[in-house]
Amino acid sequence: xxxxxxxxxxxxxxxxxxxxxxxxxxxxxxxxxxxxxxxxxxxxxxxxxxxxxxxxxxxxxxxxxxxxxxxxxxxxxxxxxxxxxxxxxxxxxxxxxxxxxxxxxxxxxxxxxxxxxxxxxxxxxxxxxxxxxxxxxxxxxxxxxxxxxxxxxxxxxxxxxxxxxxxxxxxxxxxxxxxxxxxxxxxxxxxxxxxxxxxxxxxxxxxxxxxxxxxxxxxxxxxxxxxxxxxxxxxxxxxxxxxxxxxxxxxxxxxxxxxxxxxxxxxxxxxxxxxxxxxxxxxxxxxxxxxxxxxxxxxxxxxxxxxxxxxxxxxxxxxxxxxxxxxxxxxxxx
Amino acid sequence: xxxxxxxxxxxxxxxxxxxxxxxxxxxxxxxxxxxxxxxxxxxxxxxxxxxxxxxxxxxxxxxxxxxxxxxxxxxxxxxxxxxxxxxxxxxxxxxxxxxxxxxxxxxxxxxxxxxxxxxxxxxxxxxxxxxxxxxxxxxxxxxxxxxxxxxxxxxxxxxxxxxxxxxxxxxxxxxxxxxxxxxxx
Numbered sequence: 001x002x003x004x005x006x007x008x009x010x011x012x013x014x015x016x017x018x019x020x021x022x023x024x025x026x027x028x029x030x031x032x033x034x035x036x037x038x039x040x041x042x043x044x045x046x047x048x049x050x051x052x053x054x055x056x057x058x059x060x061x062x063x064x065x066x067x068x069x070x071x072x073x074x075x076x077x078x079x080x081x082x083x084x085x086x087x088x089x090x091x092x093x094x095x096x097x098x099x100x101x102x103x104x105x106x107x108x109x110x111x112x113x114x115x116x117x118x119x120x121x122x123x124x125x126x127x128x129x130x131x132x133x134x135x136x137x138x139x140x141x142x143x144x145x146x147x148x149x150x151x152x153x154x155x156x157x158x159x160x161x162x163x164x165x166x167x168x169x170x171x172x173x174x175x176x177x178x179x180x181x182x183x184x185x186x187x188x189x190x191x192x193x194x195x196x197x198x199x200x201x202x203x204x205x206x207x208x209x210x211x212x213x214x215x216x217x218x219x220x221x222x223x224x225x226x227x228x229x230x231x232x233x234x235x236x237x238x239x240x241x242x243x244x245x246x247x248x249x250x251x252x253x254x255x256x257x258x259x260x261x262x263x264x265x266x267x268x269x270x271x272x273x274x275x276x277x278x279x280x281x282x283x284x285x286x287x288x289x290x291x292x293x294x295x296x297x298x299x300x301x302x303x304x305x306x307x308x309x310x311x312x313x314x315x316x317x318x319x320x321x322x323x324x325x326x327x328x329x330x331x332x333x334x
Numbered sequence: 335x336x337x338x339x340x341x342x343x344x345x346x347x348x349x350x351x352x353x354x355x356x357x358x359x360x361x362x363x364x365x366x367x368x369x370x371x372x373x374x375x376x377x378x379x380x381x382x383x384x385x386x387x388x389x390x391x392x393x394x395x396x397x398x399x400x401x402x403x404x405x406x407x408x409x410x411x412x413x414x415x416x417x418x419x420x421x422x423x424x425x426x427x428x429x430x431x432x433x434x435x436x437x438x439x440x441x442x443x444x445x446x447x448x449x450x451x452x453x454x455x456x457x458x459x460x461x462x463x464x465x466x467x468x469x470x471x472x473x474x475x476x477x478x479x480x481x482x483x484x485x486x487x488x489x490x491x492x493x494x495x496x497x498x499x500x501x502x503x504x505x506x507x508x509x510x511x512x513x514x515x516x517x518x519x
Contacts, residue, residue: 090461246468
């Protein structure tokens, strides 16, 4: 399993760098458009993009662990508050070799659970009372193992980075589109007059560039979002696989997911944490998206139910491949 | 003459460094094995502590199960007296199956379900068994790695010289292992 973490981490960095390059080129191109025929424009654009990115990262690192503390109905529990839950997490910390995380319970009838914390030493696992009350001991173990798997696979930090990158791309594109509506007129007028002396050719090129930039500003956030959500969904399958590898009990995870699929209560743990939930949290209607952080729960259940040959990671990837018709999960050498 | 001497000296130094590296590698792995063994042992001790409490609590309700109680107490003493890893594994395997037998028998006493003390003890015992089972798989993994390390050539030569011995796996009968950490009440 350890080679998988390394693989995940390597991929994390690739994604991180890829999204960074996208971000920087977006900033550069936009800078070029607003200050054409001048390298300073490109440099300024890149610079602004990086600054926005750094600020967002900073906020995420400062605020990461506090998300849960800001939830009015969240409560840290000790052994005496809920022995069974505490014991289960302790068992899983032995199974995974991770340090014991803090355990939180969130008072809500919604059925969900999540993990947070930028590194395994400072991580938190949380479960809602709605879910806690409805599951058997083995099912809670399965759900908490899924959450511990997000910590084990270093998903929290990775998805936080990806989410920051996405947020930054959205912000820059928004700035670009808005400034084109409000300030774009004057900049195109002034550049139009400066290129006016050279003839009409420059004007057409300018319009072409403008079209490309508008297309980019509209497409970049969409592409980044699609990319982010597909990453998030793959992380869910991986967390299921890791969870089963820990507990050796795919049936209980399938049973738990079946119960969770009946959930119809609104629960919004925030954008960053949503990717770490056991299932896609039901957020308010107007915030619903075509894209989703989680794969269809029925698919996940089908894979788990079909795991009759074993509970190790590679069995999961085999069953996944036969059910999904594609073989795109990373392989473990062991 | 001097060059030959220096070359020989250089080779000897390299050889010594190489042996030190092998030796340190084996020591590190042996320490990991010891550490993981202690993790199992802590949980085994915990279980030995819980059993008398459980029997004490249950006695008053389940008067017809004296025979089972006696057997569990006997297995417990046997497990506590076991010295080697394989002896402990065998004794604890017996103890585990006797305990799961008791669990089934106690289903016949619904009054127990209202006893918080009993429920807490059951939870502790269940959790301890899961912990033993999880620690066991980690322990067996590090033991396998360690045994491989000291058996491969040329490590086996130095393992012999420095007295590194094979360790036993903590193995419980296959039937036991298959039903591993599934404990419910």
